[in-house]
Amino acid sequence: MLISYFKNQFIDSDEIQLNQNLLSGIGVFETIKFNQNKLFFFDEHINRLFSNDFFDFTKLKKEKIYDNVIKLIKQNSIQEGLVKIIITPKSNNWNNLEYYIFLRELPKINQEVVKVIFYQENLYPILRFNPMYKSLSYMGNFMARRDARLEGAFEPIFYNQDNIITEGSIRNIFFIKENIIYTPCTKLGILNGITRQKVIELGQSKNYKVDTSPIHFKNINSMDEAFITSSAIGILPCKWNGWNSDFTVTKKLKNLYNSISENQ
Known part of the structure; x- marks a missing residue:
């Protein structure tokens, strides 16, 4: 015994x-x-x-x-x-x-726009796999999430050793520039979130071009809009230090996503 x-x-x-x-x-x-x-x-x-x-x-x-x-x-x-x-x-x-x-319970979010912060993912034990799945090995994600909260951010967004944007700790990230929707490619070993899939389908149905080519960290301030997605939050506009937006297209997508979710 x-x-x-x-x-x-x-x-x-x-x-x-x-x-x-x-x-x-x-x-x-x-x-x-x-x-x-x-x-x-x-x-x-x-x-x-x-x-x-x-x-x-x-x-x-x-x-x-x-x-x-x-x-x-x-x-x-x-x-x-x-x-x-x-x-x-x-x-x-x-x-x-x-x-x-x-x-x-659902997370309580009191802001219409939340702050994100960008971290090098090689500073954390992050799992990358293609196709990615939700495993119980999430320590690195939550280490970064803890650090982001300590810095006053809602969600950390990672970029890899090539300075390419990948995803958040528990959420996907989207950018919009000149009415083109950009989001990282799943070949980077990121999760193909269900909300991510629905947003891509929704954008394409409304004649927006969706581009999954690499998004360089150095180019994020040139974007017109940005938002994060997950099952818990749906579509949530985001900003970061030195950058903000009026989120015109994001708000339209958010309303459309909420509508299809409620009426599925």
Whole structure:
């Protein structure tokens, strides 16, 4: 018998009901916005969750996960928020999976425009992989997020060793110049966020050109507008020290995105 130290006491290790794979960062997750019993873009999220090749998802049923999410929402008093679905192996057999579902409130954002700050990503242990997925190995992202908050910024935006803009710690970034929408390419090892996908589709449907060619850090101040995206915030205009905008096109896209989200 092995003894562990857990929650201020020495205890039989077998009595600790913790999946060790969670502690090792082995697993994938998705975060989905909900309003009452309505899940925003559930199919897109769950399909991406099941799309990586590291695990065998055949024994997990998407419909069952959906049903359990709805049951969990009904058992809580929260009307609007975020659902986090985590899938991890039960043991060293990575084909034997289990999942967890957690709820949390939406982030409280009191500004119409938030401040971002730009960091070299090689200063943090950031995972880059193509195609990128949401793994539990997020320490580097949250280290940067902590540093950004200490500097009064809402979100850090990374640029790589070639000074090419990649993404935020937990959000995608877009720029607009002369009515062309620019966003980093997924080949850089960034997450192809569901909101990112919807914004690209929306922009193209409104006859905006979407360009995913490299965005150099030195050129960001020449942009006309900028915004960040995620499931939690949708489209959120952003600024940085020495640069601001009237966000004319961003506001139009934000209104259109909110409309399609509510009416999906």
